Amino acid sequence: MxxxxxxxxxxxxxxxxxxxxxxxxxxxxxxxxxxxxxxxxxxxxxxxxxxxxxxxxxxxxxxxxxxxxxxxxxxxxxxxxxxxxxxxxxxxxxxxxxxxxxxxxxxxxxxxxxxxxxxxxxxxxxxxxxxxxxxxxxxxxxxxxxxxxxxxxxxCSTTGVVIPLAALERAFGPIESCIITTMQAISGAGYPGVPSLDIVDNIVPYISGEEEKIEWETLKILGGVTQSDDGLKAFDMHTKQPLRISASCNRVPVIEGHTECVSVRFARRPPPSPQQVREALQAYTSEAYTIGCPSAPRHTVFVHEEPDRPQPRLDRDYQAGAGVCVGRVRQCRVLDIKFVVLANNVAIGAxxxxxxxxxxxxxxxxxx
Amino acid sequence: MxxxxxxxxxxxxxxxxxxxxxxxxxxxxxxxxxxxxxxxxxxxxxxxxxxxxxxxxxxxxxxxxxxxxxxxxxxxxxxxxxxxxxxxxxxxxxxxxxxxxxxxxxxxxxxxxxxxxxxxxxxxxxxxxxxxxxxxxxxxxxxxxxxxxxxxxxxCSTTGVVIPLAALERAFGPIESCIITTMQAISGAGYPGVPSLDIVDNIVPYISGEEEKIEWETLKILGGVTQSDDGLKAFDMHTKQPLRISASCNRVPVIEGHTECVSVRFARRPPPSPQQVREALQAYTSEAYTIGCPSAPRHTVFVHEEPDRPQPRLDRDYQAGAGVCVGRVRQCRVLDIKFVVLANNVAIGAxxxxxxxxxxxxxxxxxx
Amino acid sequence: MxxxxxxxxxxxxxxxxxxxxxxxxxxxxxxxxxxxxxxxxxxxxxxxxxxxxxxxxxxxxxxxxxxxxxxxxxxxxxxxxxxxxxxxxxxxxxxxxxxxxxxxxxxxxxxxxxxxxxxxxxxxxxxxxxxxxxxxxxxxxxxxxxxxxxxxxxxCSTTGVVIPLAALERAFGPIESCIITTMQAISGAGYPGVPSLDIVDNIVPYISGEEEKIEWETLKILGGVTQSDDGLKAFDMHTKQPLRISASCNRVPVIEGHTECVSVRFARRPPPSPQQVREALQAYTSEAYTIGCPSAPRHTVFVHEEPDRPQPRLDRDYQAGAGVCVGRVRQCRVLDIKFVVLANNVAIGAxxxxxxxxxxxxxxxxxx
Amino acid sequence: MxxxxxxxxxxxxxxxxxxxxxxxxxxxxxxxxxxxxxxxxxxxxxxxxxxxxxxxxxxxxxxxxxxxxxxxxxxxxxxxxxxxxxxxxxxxxxxxxxxxxxxxxxxxxxxxxxxxxxxxxxxxxxxxxxxxxxxxxxxxxxxxxxxxxxxxxxxCSTTGVVIPLAALERAFGPIESCIITTMQAISGAGYPGVPSLDIVDNIVPYISGEEEKIEWETLKILGGVTQSDDGLKAFDMHTKQPLRISASCNRVPVIEGHTECVSVRFARRPPPSPQQVREALQAYTSEAYTIGCPSAPRHTVFVHEEPDRPQPRLDRDYQAGAGVCVGRVRQCRVLDIKFVVLANNVAIGAxxxxxxxxxxxxxxxxxx
Structure with missing residues (x-):
């Protein structure tokens, strides 16, 4: 185009x-x-x-x-x-x-x-x-x-988690439950935003309204649009395949880039392996990129193989922050699979x- | 005494x-x-x-x-x-x-x-x-x-989570599963430890061996000591009531104090309410304190009511760091209850x- | 008393x-x-x-x-x-x-x-x-x-520098000029004070009104009280022995403790040696301590011998922050002597x- | 070219x-x-x-x-x-x-x-x-x-100060003395470099050998090359017009960008005004840029007018860090003129x- x-x-x-x-x-x-x-x-x-x-x-x-x-x-x-x-x-x-x-x-x-x-x-x-x-x-x-x-x-914190979840649902069908712990950058709070006395050498384990946003917005985004007999459309909020999400949100002394630890359980038994998950994330493409949106990133999800990545300072500017980075894809002993996502909160997150x-x-x- | x-x-x-x-x-x-x-x-x-x-x-x-x-x-x-x-x-x-x-x-x-x-x-x-x-x-x-x-x-990261889990098991019986995400202080890595270039304005979502320690040590600590017919004792690793633990460990730019976001599922149905959990945590006492160990804290677990506590910089020195602080006790949409723990990694954690x-x-x- | x-x-x-x-x-x-x-x-x-x-x-x-x-x-x-x-x-x-x-x-x-x-x-x-x-x-x-x-x-920033200057004037007579560069903690700006986006991974080389305060207040404090013939008293602003002070003030990402690099030139020729300066600082006592003020510190000035001290995180709580710490006393190639002062801005500084x-x-x- | x-x-x-x-x-x-x-x-x-x-x-x-x-x-x-x-x-x-x-x-x-x-x-x-x-x-x-x-x-710290000093000497003739206090980024120490425990919420008022480097290297760089009668060349170390430099070096919790507070005294009486200094700095051009070196910056010295600039996080990447930024040019009550320099220590500084x-x-x- x-x-x-x-x-x-x-x-x-x-x-x-x-x-x-x-x-x-x-x-x-x-x-x-x-x-x-x-x-x-x-x-x-x-x-x-x-x-x-x-x-x-x-x-x-x-x-x-x-x-x-x-x-x-x-x-x-x-x-x-x-x-x-x-x-x-x-x-x-x-x-x-x-x-x-x-x-x-x-x-x-x-x-x-x-x-x-x-x-x-x-x-x-x-x-x-x-x-x-x-x-x-x-x-x-x-x-x-x-x-x-x-x-x-x-x-911004919803965006980070919903992209890999979408990739996983496309590849493996519905996700049943998801536990998310975020470590969010101070730039997410705007300016003047977080007082420095609250965050230097500190963590604030609470961001007002944030957990509710992740838990609700994710359902609207990942859910479909249904049409009733009279032709009216509605967002279905993922209700056909109920998805339970639990988020814990933390503010950390990082300028830019929200890091999120995510565990998911799939409806499908047996669940995909970590390697299958890695491949599905890496393969995920967006229609926005396909049709030629100039700001859409080539790698919607970049999957890191190194054990200690993604890191906000090193990875937040990859592709100008327009995609997300995922790393540490591995089994979860309680749900099925866990991984780390990094999303640039002021770029793809805003x-x-x-x-x-x-x-x-x-x-x-x-x-x- | x-x-x-x-x-x-x-x-x-x-x-x-x-x-x-x-x-x-x-x-x-x-x-x-x-x-x-x-x-x-x-x-x-x-x-x-x-x-x-x-x-x-x-x-x-x-x-x-x-x-x-x-x-x-x-x-x-x-x-x-x-x-x-x-x-x-x-x-x-x-x-x-x-x-x-x-x-x-x-x-x-x-x-x-x-x-x-x-x-x-x-x-x-x-x-x-x-x-x-x-x-x-x-x-x-x-x-x-x-x-x-x-x-x-x-x-140090095991210590933070095992204390509230012990309090909950004493009050409500066995925990079935537990998902933990840690945000660990740099002092946990000793000196020289974490290079500053790795952690200023950054998070490292990986600490070598740490997740395995939490997942294994917790079972040994919370499990009992069994005695076989020949009188030999053994640590039972919580095997009578299997407990699945999944940990994700992160290093954050905080000097002292490990913060951990914890979600638990109890065996008992229905599970306790957040208020019951708060009361059980607050009521939990240690034998070490009871018999008069001078360094044992009066409040094994201090429960914060404010929505944004505990915070490492403000709360890590409470009782000289000898107890743990818990806050944000609330329902988890995936497991039963979630909360935040703060433990001073160089005090009670070491x-x-x-x-x-x-x-x-x-x-x-x-x-x- | x-x-x-x-x-x-x-x-x-x-x-x-x-x-x-x-x-x-x-x-x-x-x-x-x-x-x-x-x-x-x-x-x-x-x-x-x-x-x-x-x-x-x-x-x-x-x-x-x-x-x-x-x-x-x-x-x-x-x-x-x-x-x-x-x-x-x-x-x-x-x-x-x-x-x-x-x-x-x-x-x-x-x-x-x-x-x-x-x-x-x-x-x-x-x-x-x-x-x-x-x-x-x-x-x-x-x-x-x-x-x-x-x-x-x-x-707070005046306090840090005026204490060692007073000690030096008591021992060696009037100081003629003094160049000061401060690195001031965020707590000096109160709460909410400095926005975190302005100071994480950053320095702000400006604090409104601060340089003028140091340059003016020091003269009032170090100057005497004179009495005219009619019995009226006045602060003499060090005018008998003019003292020129030049301050540059910076905000740094430190919670507590102002660090100041100070160079001084004495009126007396030849000027004292670094070792004489060290001894004079260490020997300086306050009347407040002498008469028994319970919050006055025993060591008004603590002189560090290690080359890399004082440091705000390690030294700001010495004597509950009631004195000041000085280190790196050495010759200055432009004025006479230079050194580093650390003063706890919320304790002795307030x-x-x-x-x-x-x-x-x-x-x-x-x-x- | x-x-x-x-x-x-x-x-x-x-x-x-x-x-x-x-x-x-x-x-x-x-x-x-x-x-x-x-x-x-x-x-x-x-x-x-x-x-x-x-x-x-x-x-x-x-x-x-x-x-x-x-x-x-x-x-x-x-x-x-x-x-x-x-x-x-x-x-x-x-x-x-x-x-x-x-x-x-x-x-x-x-x-x-x-x-x-x-x-x-x-x-x-x-x-x-x-x-x-x-x-x-x-x-x-x-x-x-x-x-x-x-x-x-x-x-790296010499580079930051020597560029504006060169601009000033070109415009106003020899500088007689110069007092410098640096606030240096952790990247200046390489990797692993500065341990995080030494620098989070802290300043280290000492960098081994650094003050000597600034005081000596500046003389070699700003001095000329003389030729004796036998045709042998030598660096004159600015000895014709002796230049006294006094440096105090500090490590601060900044990733990249050395900030330096500088006071200078000119030989020339009366000295230039702050406005003249600003103009001379802004007008300074390098031969490297003039002859077409592709990495030489168009603005050798960018002069900020805002009172609170330059700041390392905001200004270190200007022109890819190839020039220096100066701000707060104003009179010094002890020497003649003082200002703040920011130089990207890993770019122009290395x-x-x-x-x-x-x-x-x-x-x-x-x-x-």
């Missing part, structure tokens, strides 16, 4: 942590062009370089340095085909809703609509098939929306997922 | 990480008095303050500053009633064996004899009953030993356990 | 970082007894354990757990002989002023009155002689205050200094 | 920290091609990917994965025009000498020959003019060498400097 021509995009929450990452990624995108930046009224009216407390390791892209930040109202984004939302949850709901109603395609990293019955929750390396819900989402409004819709991507979702929507003609 | 008079003790591996901790703890002990220090021939003959690269936060105790370090041969320790061993595994086997044959009571933190069929592996807040194996251990030698024996304590074992042995008359 | 009987004290800003440290230190004080706790109206009316987000490594002292927090108004503290202030600068000015007018002796860690021409800025191991300004401070009010006054202690100041005032009869 | 055709290069010490960095940089070089890898006999004979404990954040370049590691003997490198040495000091002396005698051009990061009277110590953004010493170095041997020579680059030196030598025809 050849790349489309320029597609104008906006970024909401442009001065925040996720917004900065959107901008860093979009600055060199093959077809997305940043056209408008939105932030709070405190920032609106200022050149981006004055409004932002830039915390990325590369300089502010020259294309946006002098761009004037707008308020997050649809009128300022009317020329955009797509808006990416890195808004905080306390404002994302109303703003994203307004943008949808103004016929804008919203790709959101916020949590507000993830549990909405008509908003797909899409990890682009897993369930792009859920885009099929968009027409129904648009028909809910009266008159039906023509171009406006909202698509969300998952919480902005990169939104961007691949948007690339997919463009390439598939879902975005006008 | 009143404290005995002075008991002379020696420390083997006195210049190492565990040895330093032994010395710091013994310097102010109510009845143990450091009488001899042993280390490698490189250190032997020097005053302790010259031989050691002291890494503790308190100064070298004045009682040992000028004490001349000896080679680790029994002749130099003949006046000691007890020797504590903080030796490295590559030399601990031969040296501890030689000390036992020389009729010395050895309390070892090394791993070499933990799997020995006649050497008790004792976490002093859990299975002091295993001291009953000592007479049989002594009779194996010909002629039978009179005072010499070896007692080991457990690996030297403190050896010392309480020795205190117990003295108070019970097991040491002459 | 024997300890006085119980002296009732209050703590303002009791829920903050410095307030918590005051409480931890006062809980076991030989004669101060915590009688009242003050905090913002958000906390007032609650038991202390509910109002505070306790971040110390020891548990909340039982004596204050259930104490009801008060608003910071003098009426609630009328039975106190002394109030310690750990208030934030944005409120400390008005509140401390009100307490002084209500005839309370205020020992403040806040910066608001440090530059006041009648408020002594006292590092208790250095310039307790500045208490002589109190009568004049009291006479400024009309009618003159009888018991109310304010005494401040210095900024609460401990206030407490020793108050102890001194009680023992000297300055507090009624 | 157009790039030359392929130049075959070898890397000595290829499995070490510096060697890995050489390989990562050379893998995508416009004209250098890695032809041979040398390491100790323990590694020799193995494919590189088996011999190395690879610790870089990018994967092993495919071009060297299967390359067989050689012993460090000249015969194995005879087809190379250049060898880069990342050898440890304990072996670098003999090996580099043997390679020179075998007519190989050696660009060394090791310290062994830095003080040699005929070996240039070249920071490529500063003193490429010192290449003029090469012919004399070659004539010392009998018969004179035709192609073999040794060029060294400076210690391998990148060697590579630019070699690029320069190739472009200038110094290497055959």
């Amino acid at each position: 050849t790349n489309p021509k320029e597609v104008k995009v906006g970024v909401l929450g442009a001065t925040g942590t996720v917004g900065q990452r959107f901008i860093a990624l979009l600055a060199h995108h093959p077809f997305f062009v940043i056209h408008a930046l939105g932030a709070s009224s405190r920032s609106a009216g200022k050149p981006y370089s004055k409004a932002v407390n830039w915390k990325q390791t590369q300089p502010i892209p020259s294309a946006v340095r002098e761009m004037i930040v707008q308020e997050c109202v649809p009128e300022q984004f009317s020329e955009c085909a797509i808006v990416f939302s890195g808004l905080d949850a306390d404002v994302a709901g109303d703003i994203e809703q307004a943008f949808r109603l103004a016929e804008l395609a919203v790709f959101s990293n916020a949590k507000n609509f993830r549990r909405d019955a008509h908003v797909p929750l899409i990890v682009p390396l897993v369930n792009t098939s859920h885009f099929s819900m968009i027409p129904q989402q648009q028909r809910l409004h009266s008159p039906a929306l023509k171009k406006g819709f909202i698509v969300t991507n998952a919480n 902005a990169t997922s939104s961007i691949i979702n948007a690339e997919y929507a463009v390439l598939k003609g879902i975005v006008a | 009143t404290n005995p008079k002075e008991v002379k003790v020696g420390v083997l591996g006195a210049t190492g990480t565990v040895g330093q901790r032994f010395i710091a703890l013994l310097a102010h002990h109510p009845f143990f008095v450091i009488h001899a220090l042993g280390a490698s021939s490189r250190s032997a003959g020097k005053p302790y303050s010259k031989a050691v690269n002291w890494k503790q936060t308190q100064p070298i105790p004045s009682a040992v500053r000028e004490m001349i370090v000896q080679e680790c041969v029994p002749e130099q320790f003949s006046e000691c009633a007890i020797v504590f061993s903080g030796l490295d595994a590559d030399v601990a086997g031969d040296i501890e064996q030689a000390f036992r044959l020389a009729e010395l009571a050895v309390f070892s933190n090394a791993k070499n004899f933990r799997r020995d069929a006649h050497v008790p592996l004792i976490v002093p807040l859990v299975n002091t009953s295993h001291f009953s194996m000592i007479p049989q251990q002594q009779r194996l030698h010909s002629p039978a030993l009179k005072k010499g024996f070896i007692v080991t304590n457990a690996n 030297a403190t356990s050896s010392i309480i074992n020795a205190e117990y042995a003295v108070l019970k008359g097991i040491v002459a | 024997t300890n006085p009987k119980e002296v009732k004290v209050g703590v303002l800003g009791a829920t903050g970082t410095v307030g918590q440290r005051f409480i931890a230190l006062l809980a076991h004080h030989p004669f101060f007894v915590i009688h009242a706790l003050g905090a913002s109206s958000r906390s007032a009316g609650k038991p202390y354990s509910k109002a505070v987000n306790w971040k110390q490594t020891q548990p909340i002292p039982s004596a204050v757990r259930e104490m009801i927090v008060q608003e910071c108004v003098p009426e609630q503290f009328s039975e106190c002989a002394i109030v310690f202030s750990g208030l934030d600068a944005d409120v400390a000015g008005d509140i401390e002023q009100a307490f002084r007018l209500a005839e309370l002796a205020v020992f403040s860690n806040a910066k608001n009155f440090r530059r006041d021409a009648h408020v002594p800025l006292i590092v208790p191991l250095v310039n307790t002689s500045h208490f002589s300004m109190i009568p004049q401070q009291q006479r400024l009010h009309s009618p003159a205050l009888k018991k109310g006054f304010i005494v401040t202690n210095a900024n 609460a401990t200094s206030s407490i020793i100041n108050a102890e001194y005032a009680v023992l000297k009869g300055i507090v009624a | 157009t790039n030359p055709k392929e130049v075959k290069v070898g890397v000595l010490g290829a499995t070490g920290t510096v060697g890995q960095r050489f390989i990562a940089l050379l893998a995508h070089h416009p004209f250098f091609v890695i032809h041979a890898l040398g390491a100790s006999s323990r590694s020799a004979g193995k494919p590189y990917s088996k011999a190395v404990n690879w610790k870089q954040t990018q994967p092993i370049p495919s071009a060297v994965r299967e390359m067989i590691v050689q012993e460090c003997v000249p015969e194995q490198f005879s087809e190379c025009a250049i060898v880069f040495s990342g050898l440890d000091a304990d072996v670098a002396g003999d090996i580099e000498q043997a390679f020179r005698l075998a007519e190989l051009a050696v660009f060394s990061n090791a310290k062994n020959f830095r003080r040699d009277a005929h070996v240039p110590l070249i920071v490529p953004l500063v003193n490429t003019s010192h290449f003029s010493m090469i012919p004399q170095q070659q004539r010392l041997h009998s018969p004179a060498l035709k192609k073999g020579f040794i060029v060294t680059n400076a210690n 391998a990148t400097s060697s590579i630019i030196n070699a690029e320069y030598a190739v472009l200038k025809g110094i290497v055959a």
